[in-house]
Amino acid sequence: MLISFQSLELLANTRRQNHISLPSNTIHLWGIELDGSQRCLEQCASWLDEIERHRAARLVRDDIRQRYVLAHGGLRAVLSKYLGVTPDMVTLERSATGKPFLTRELRDRSAITFNLSHAYGRALIAVSQAQEVGVDLECVRSEVEVAKLSKRYFTRSEHTAIMEAPEEQRAARFFWYWVAKEALLKAQGIGLQGLPDCEIFLEGDGVGTEVRARLGAQFTDTLQVRLLSCETGWEAAVAAKSVDSVTQFDLDHQ
DSSP: OBOOOEEHHHHTOTTOOOOOOOOTTEEEEEEEEOOOOHHHHHHHHHHOOHHHHHHHHHOOSHHHHHHHHHHHHHHHHHHHHHHTSOGGGOOEEEOTTOOEEEOHHHHTTOOEEEEEEEETTEEEEEEEESSOEEEEEEEOOTTSOHHHHHHHHSOHHHHHHHHTSOGGGHHHHHHHHHHHHHHHHHHHTOOGGGGGGEEEEESSSSTTSOEEEEEOTTOOSOOEEEEEBOOTTEEEEEEESOOSEEEEOOGGGO
16 A cells, blocks of 8 residues: 545545545545645635644744645544534644544544644545554655664664664665654654654564564553555654554545
């Protein structure tokens, strides 16, 4: 399964509101291109809550602010298809660590959980049911100081595995570990301070390999993590109690 990214213009079209059912312990992934017309941008902005509007207003660069609005508007467009409501009716609350979840009224309608990651003009949304889920998407950037960052934030075994890779492969390998650890942290609702509290072991090279995780005391759930297949230059991972059933979902499924 290669993650593809669809137009937000089509996704945000509220006239297409077919209800999507989601079996327990299944994960649907939605890839979105964060570009759209002025009308699409305004529509997405109208769906945001006060907290998101405040955060968007604080972003100085226009392109970053617009992508933030499109990503969070796109999230509501996706969730609306599972909840059977329009995107403007998707209301969220946030945990003490900032992880968003549905308000009680919507939780009474559905047990879905979700997570959003966006980077460099793309977003990846994971939707599941009856289990918490975390997802991370990153663009592989050669300018990242791999040795310095992995030594500071990763465990010794992770740092060693990265530095043992050929130099031209180190950036990609660094991001394999990064997205896997981030997905686990986001599934549990833990901030980046939890990076050293989870340790990743890759049983091979790249996507398709088995990933094992050692989780520390901050993790109250037993979680699994899976690397996702992306086009060259992108890495992604999803984490949940069960990652055995992961499906790319888009408008073509409706």
